[in-house]
Structure formats: structure tokens, C-alpha cells
Amino acid sequence: MNARPDKLREKVLIAILLLLLITLCAANLWFGSVQIPASAVWDILCGRESEKEVWRFIVLESRLPQMAAALLSGAALAVAGLLLQTVFNNPLAGPSILGIDTGASLGVALVMLFCGGSLGLTESTTLTGFTAIIAGAFAGSVVVLGTILFFSTLVKNNIMLLIVGIMVGYITSSIISLLNYFATAEGVHSYTIWGMGNFSGVTGEQLPYFALSVVVGLGIAILLIKPLNALLLGDRYAANLGVNIKLTRNLLLIVTGLLTASTTAFCGPVSFIGLAVPHIARLLLGTSNHNTLLPVTLLCGAVTTLLCNLICILPGESGILPINAITPVLGAPVIIYVIINQRKIQYFN
Amino acid sequence: MKSATTILSAQQLSIGYKSGHNGVKQIHENLAFSLHRGELTCLLGANGSGKSTLLRTLSASQPPLAGEIWLEGRNLSELSERELSRLIGVVLTDKTQTGGLTVYEMVALGRQPHTGFFGRLDHHDRQVVEEAIESVGMTHKAHSYMAQLSDGEKQKAMIAKVLAQECPLVILDEPTAFLDAVSRIETMTLLHRIAATQNKAILLSTHDIEQALVLADRLWLLRKGHGLYCGETEDLILNGDLDTLFDRRDICFDRAHGSYYPSVQWGKEIVVEAGDETLLHWTVNALNRNNYGCRIAPDGSSLALPRLTVKDAHTLTLHTATGAQGFDSFANLIGFLKKQD
Numbered sequence: 001m002n003a004r005p006d007k008l009r010e011k012v013l014i015a016i017l018l019l020l021l022i023t024l025c026a027a028n029l030w031f032g033s034v035q036i037p038a039s040a041v042w043d044i045l046c047g048r049e050s051e052k053e054v055w056r057f058i059v060l061e062s063r064l065p066q067m068a069a070a071l072l073s074g075a076a077l078a079v080a081g082l083l084l085q086t087v088f089n090n091p092l093a094g095p096s097i098l099g100i101d102t103g104a105s106l107g108v109a110l111v112m113l114f115c116g117g118s119l120g121l122t123e124s125t126t127l128t129g130f131t132a133i134i135a136g137a138f139a140g141s142v143v144v145l146g147t148i149l150f151f152s153t154l155v156k157n158n159i160m161l162l163i164v165g166i167m168v169g170y171i172t173s174s175i176i177s178l179l180n181y182f183a184t185a186e187g188v189h190s191y192t193i194w195g196m197g198n199f200s201g202v203t204g205e206q207l208p209y210f211a212l213s214v215v216v217g218l219g220i221a222i223l224l225i226k227p228l229n230a231l232l233l234g235d236r237y238a239a240n241l242g243v244n245i246k247l248t249r250n251l252l253l254i255v256t257g258l259l260t261a262s263t264t265a266f267c268g269p270v271s272f273i274g275l276a277v278p279h280i281a282r283l284l285l286g287t288s289n290h291n292t293l294l295p296v297t298l299l300c301g302a303v304t305t306l307l308c309n310l311i312c313i314l315p316g317e318s319g320i321l322p323i324n325a326i327t328p329v330l331g332a333p334v335i336i337y338v339i340i341n342q343r344k345i346q347y348f349n
Numbered sequence: 350m351k352s353a354t355t356i357l358s359a360q361q362l363s364i365g366y367k368s369g370h371n372g373v374k375q376i377h378e379n380l381a382f383s384l385h386r387g388e389l390t391c392l393l394g395a396n397g398s399g400k401s402t403l404l405r406t407l408s409a410s411q412p413p414l415a416g417e418i419w420l421e422g423r424n425l426s427e428l429s430e431r432e433l434s435r436l437i438g439v440v441l442t443d444k445t446q447t448g449g450l451t452v453y454e455m456v457a458l459g460r461q462p463h464t465g466f467f468g469r470l471d472h473h474d475r476q477v478v479e480e481a482i483e484s485v486g487m488t489h490k491a492h493s494y495m496a497q498l499s500d501g502e503k504q505k506a507m508i509a510k511v512l513a514q515e516c517p518l519v520i521l522d523e524p525t526a527f528l529d530a531v532s533r534i535e536t537m538t539l540l541h542r543i544a545a546t547q548n549k550a551i552l553l554s555t556h557d558i559e560q561a562l563v564l565a566d567r568l569w570l571l572r573k574g575h576g577l578y579c580g581e582t583e584d585l586i587l588n589g590d591l592d593t594l595f596d597r598r599d600i601c602f603d604r605a606h607g608s609y610y611p612s613v614q615w616g617k618e619i620v621v622e623a624g625d626e627t628l629l630h631w632t633v634n635a636l637n638r639n640n641y642g643c644r645i646a647p648d649g650s651s652l653a654l655p656r657l658t659v660k661d662a663h664t665l666t667l668h669t670a671t672g673a674q675g676f677d678s679f680a681n682l683i684g685f686l687k688k689q690d
Contacts, residue, residue, distance in 0.1 A: 223466075232450065288446065346449045
């Protein structure tokens with residue numbers, strides 16, 4: 001008797017995802033508004049001299065950070081979504097549905113609009129400004145998470161809790177609108193640009209900070225795999241298995257907050273990745289076991305956002321599409337598929 | 350002998366909830382009981398009698414209001430979460446999200462108190478999981494998804510999970526609720542066997558009195574306002590303790606058959622004579638339901654009452670003042686009696 005007879009499926013799936021990931025990374029570096037031959041891109045990455053200095057700049061200062069940002073955001077949001085779905089015992093939970101990225105946006109808005117346009121995420125943004133924006137996003141997302149967690153103790157019905165989350169999101173959005181009304185034109189401008197969401201806003205200097213917060217978040221998430229599996233049984237069963245529910249829940253919410261907040265702060269609110277990718281991962285993998293589900297969700301998230309980013313940059317010379325124009329087109333059909341087929345899908349029952 | 354196998358005991362225990370600042374809602378006080386290894390104990394009581402509160406208190410999910418619970422010689426409140434998870438295993442009625450796990454994976458979650466930081470299963474863990482699945486008879490379904498199981502099989506898988514936990518004390522909250530008759534009997538028989546063969550103390554709450562009376566080594570009767578009565582099933586039945594389990598005059602306990610029935614004032618009376626015990630039982634059942642009180646012959650034979658003689662299920666004769674009439678089934682008899690009204 002093995003734990004799972006189809007170990008092969010996992011291995012093949014992970015191999016395919018890794019292959020896709022590498023291919024998409026390459027494609028993200030290769031395509032863009034300026035045509036650069038693949039061989040030149042390779043030379044630049046290997047640190048060799050390239051034909052044109054401007055190519056080197058484009059690849060290293062624009063495409064590489066953008067690719068890395070897409071990869072990190074995808075991994076972060078997808079894992080955040082998975083954690084939320086397990087903690088809230090609700091397969092339809094996600095950072096955007098529960099208003100957590102709106103909370104992060106509110107935090108960012110407060111910082112950006114009140115400190116004037118000077119703190120906008122531009123090339124010239126100072127490190128302090130940045131820390132302020134990340135701190136704002138983190139505070140905002142954790143406040144919303146806390147609010148929803150509080151409501152989850154009052155509202156036992158899952159669908160009702162989602163609706164509460166959506167309402168909290170709406171209230172947060174109206175506060176942002178009000179803030180915009182009172183803010184300076186400059187502040188509103190940089191906030192609006194940020195709010196459309198795109199991975200190209202992250203510069204080479206910002207990247208290490210972004211990467212660090214995402215890696216820390218994902219690292220803690222991986223350390224929590226054992227209690228996450230216990231939580232599939234529900235809080236009381238998990239407690240009986242020796243899981244410290246309060247501590248685990250708080251840790252998971254902090255990790256979710258950190259992952260959502262850092263992505264939102266650097267790339268703007270990116271919708272549907274957190275909600276849809278865990279489902280894609282479960283459907284591909286055929287298990288809710290976090291031992292494999294968490295790494296596969298992470299990979300799927302990175303692959304999905306790299307694909308979205310590639311679609312965004314495909315128009316080439318005519319400019320970049322906003323990321324939030326693409327993610328719902330990929331994400332919403334997945335959710336509709338999952339809801340329609342929920343009787344046939346094991347993890348829903 | 351008994352004290353050697355006692356695993357859990359409590360004296361003068363008060364249970365209930367602390368709510369708000371100083372608000373205390375006490376449900377029971379002065380409870381005294383003990384649980385023994387190798388025994389299946391069934392907790393019976395009406396809804397709202399405090400069964401769930403008692404089980405939650407015993408599984409250390411909520412603290413007692415007063416008094417102490419001793420588990421293997423140690424105070425329950427002083428045990429750490431990890432120690433508790435190795436001593437008390439629970440099966441609850443909570444909805445789980447395990448549909449996407451295989452039976453094996455779900456049962457393996459029961460090893461969590463014994464595994465390391467990442468929950469990796471070693472050779473011994475796998476062996477325990479496999480034995481647990483085997484002892485509930487689910488080996489053939491080990492690789493099925495939880496979502497593919499029937500309710501009865503799901504309950505067996507949950508029991509396998511608690512066995513994999515290797516706790517000497519197992520507490521189950523209404524394990525047979527939502528199950529059909531076959532699964533109820535299977536589940537209870539399984540628990541009874543596990544208690545004996547694996548030398549565990551098993552405590553479960555149930556509304557399935559019929560099964561409890563057959564299989565429980567010991568009964569706990571919980572009544573609101575009266576506390577807990579513990580004892581061997583037969584002692585409790587014959588002492589009349591089950592007669593008063595539900596504080597209702599219109600619900601009576603049938604000591605002969607071990608079941609509850611509604612007591613009704615009959616409109617009419619009839620004398621019944623039947624070939625054997627079974628025939629008599631079901632004849633009385635049919636007549637009672639149709640508003641006839643029964644006098645068993647020869648008890649009322651002298652009275653001027655109608656008289657029913659049942660030789661077998663197809664030979665029923667009704668003697669009345671106007672003469673005798675034969676029936677070949679209870680359907681015909683009851684049809685005739687209804688027309689009389």
C-alpha cells in the first residue's frame with residue numbers, strides 16, 4: 001500500500017511545469033517592443049559584450065526585472081490564495097475576493113496620496129518611500145484579513161463569509177475613492193498608474209527587496225505544510241492532532257498578508273491569480289495534499305503570470321496591456337468550470 | 350481489577366461555559382465517572398442534556414468549571430497539546446475538506462502527533478496507517494478519494510484516522526448520526542470490537558439506543574438537572590434508570606425490548622390471544638396504533654370485550670357480540686376495524 005499510487009503523475013507534472021517556466025522566462029526576455037535577437041539576449045545574460053549597449057540596458061534593466069516580478073508575483077499570489085482557501089475552509093476564497101489586495105491598495109493609497117506624489121513608485125523612489133509603501137500595503141492587507149477573520153467567527157456559512165469579504169472590499173474601495181478626491185493631482189496620477197497593475201514598474205534596485213519579502217513568505221508557507229494538511233480536517237480535528245490553531249492561523253494570515261501586500265505594493269492589485277491558480281493546481285495534480293499541492297501551486301502561479309505578462313507585451317511597439325485585462329480572461333473561466341463541475345471534482349466534497 | 354484498567358476519572362466535576370466577563374453557564378455539577386480500557390461506553394441523553402459539552406470537556410477542548418479530570422494519573426489541564434494529541438483521539442461530526450485526499454492520506458493525518466516537523470511518514474508510521482485501514486476493513490478503498498466514499502465508509506475512514514493516532518482513549522461524538530441502519534450496526538460493532546481487541550477506552554455519544562443497549566459495555570445516562578448515571582447496561586435497565594432518561598410522561602421505556610414507545614390513552618379495548626410472543630408483540634403493535642388498548646388473554650377473558658385470536662399471521666379471528674369474523678392479513682383486519690369507527 002502506497003500513500004498514493006500515481007507518484008508518476010506528480011513527477012511528470014512538476015517536470016512539465018519547470019520546462020514551461022523556463023520557456024516562458026526565455027520568451028519574456030526575448031519578446032518586447034524592441035526586437036533583440038535571441039543570441040544577443042543570451043550573450044547579455046551570460047555577461048558577454050552585446051552589439052548594442054541599449055540592448056544590454058533593455059534586457060537587464062527592463063525585461064529581466066519585469067520577468068522576475070511576474071514570476072515572483074505569480075508564485076506569491078497563488079500560494080496566498082491556497083493558504084486562504086485552506087484557512088477559511090472555502091475553495092472560493094482568494095486575496096482579491098476577500099478584499100485583501102484592496103486593503104493593501106488602501107494602505108498604498110494612504111501613503112502615496114498623503115505623502116504627495118513624491119512617494120509614487122517611480123524610478124526615483126527612495127528606499128524610505130518604498131518601505132513606507134510596503135508597510136502601508138502590509139498594514140492594509142492585515143487589517144482586512146483580521147476583519148474577515150473576526151467575521152468568520154460570527155458567520156459560519158462559507159458563502160455568506162465571502163459576501164462579507166466582498167462588502168469589506170467595497171468599503172475599502174470607497175475609502176480609496178474618497179482619498180483620491182482629496183488628494184493632489186500628482187498623487188492621484190501615480191496611484192492610478194499603479195492601480196492598473198503591471199509588472200514593469202519594478203526596477204532592478206527594487207527587485208531584491210521584492211524578492212526577499214516573497215521568498216520569506218513562501219518559505220514560512222512551506223514550513224506550515226503539516227498544519228495546513230491538518231486544517232483540511234477542520235479546526236477541531238486539527239487541534240486534536242496537536243496543532244496550535246491560534247498560532248497557525250495567525251502565522252498563515254501574516255504570511256498571506258505579506259505575500260499579497262508585497263505583490264500589491266510593487267505591481268498593483270493583480271486579480272484572479274490567487275483565486276484561480278490553486279484550482280488549476282488541484283485539478284492538474286488531483287490532490288489536496290499540501291505536500292505536493294503547495295509547490296505545484298507555486299509553480300503554476302509563476303507560469304500563469306509569466307504567460308499573462310507575455311500576452312501583455314505581445315502588442316510590441318503599440319505599448320503594454322494592463323495585466324488586469326488579461327488575468328480575468330484566464331482566471332474567470334477556471335472558476336466557472338470549477339463551480340459548474342463541483343459535484344465531479346473531489347476536493348469540493 | 351477494575352481500577353487497574355481505569356484510564357480516565359473525575360470527581361465532583363462541573364461543566365458548562367464561561368461567557369462574557371463573569372457570566373458562567375453551568376450545565377452540570379457533581380459529575381463523577383471513570384472510563385476503562387477495553388470497554389465501549391455509550392453516552393445517552395436527550396438533545397440539550399449536555400452530551401456535547403461533556404465530551405468537549407473530556408477531550409480538553411474546553412476546561413471544566415470546577416473539579417479535575419485525571420487521565421492516566423495526570424491532571425488533564427496540565428497536559429500539553431502534543432501530549433493530549435497522543436492520549437485522546439476524537440471523531441467529530443464536523444464537516445471536513447478532505448474530499449481531495451485519498452483514504453490513505455487522510456488516515457495518515459492521524460500520525461501527525463507522532464511525526465516530525467514536516468510530517469514525513471517513516472516505515473513504522475506507514476505500517477500503523479495500513480493496520481488502521483485494515484482494521485476498519487477499508488484496505489480495498491485505501492486509494493479512493495474521500496469524496497468517493499459513502500457516509501458509512503467515510504465514518505470508518507475517520508475511525509481509522511483515530512486508530513492511526515494510537516491514543517488509548519477515543520471519544521466519538523455521534524458517530525452513527527446520518528448513517529443508514531446497516532452502517533450504524535457496522536460502525537457500532539466495529540467500535541465494540543476495537544475496544545476489546547486493541548484494549549482502548551472508547552466513549553461515544555449516540556441517539557441510537559437500540560444499538561447502544563446491545564453493544565455498550567457500560568452506559569452513561571445524562572439527564573438535565575439530574576446529572577450522570579453510569580453502570581452496566583443491564584443493571585441500569587432493570588433498575589429502571591432508562592425509564593426516566595427522557596423527562597416525558599408520554600414516552601415509555603419497554604424493558605422487555607429495550608426501546609422507547611409513545612404512551613397513548615386508548616379509545617377502545619380488546620382482548621388479544623396469540624400463538625406466540627412474536628405474534629402477540631406485533632398484534633398489540635397494530636392494535637395500539639389503531640387506538641385499541643390490549644388486554645392479553647386470559648387476563649380479560651371474562652369481560653364483555655371484543656376478542657381477537659391470532660393463530661398465525663394469516664389466520665386472525667375477531668369475536669364480537671354479533672359473531673365471529675376471519676381475516677387473512679393484518680391489512681384486512683385493520684381495514685375492518687377502521688370501518689367500524
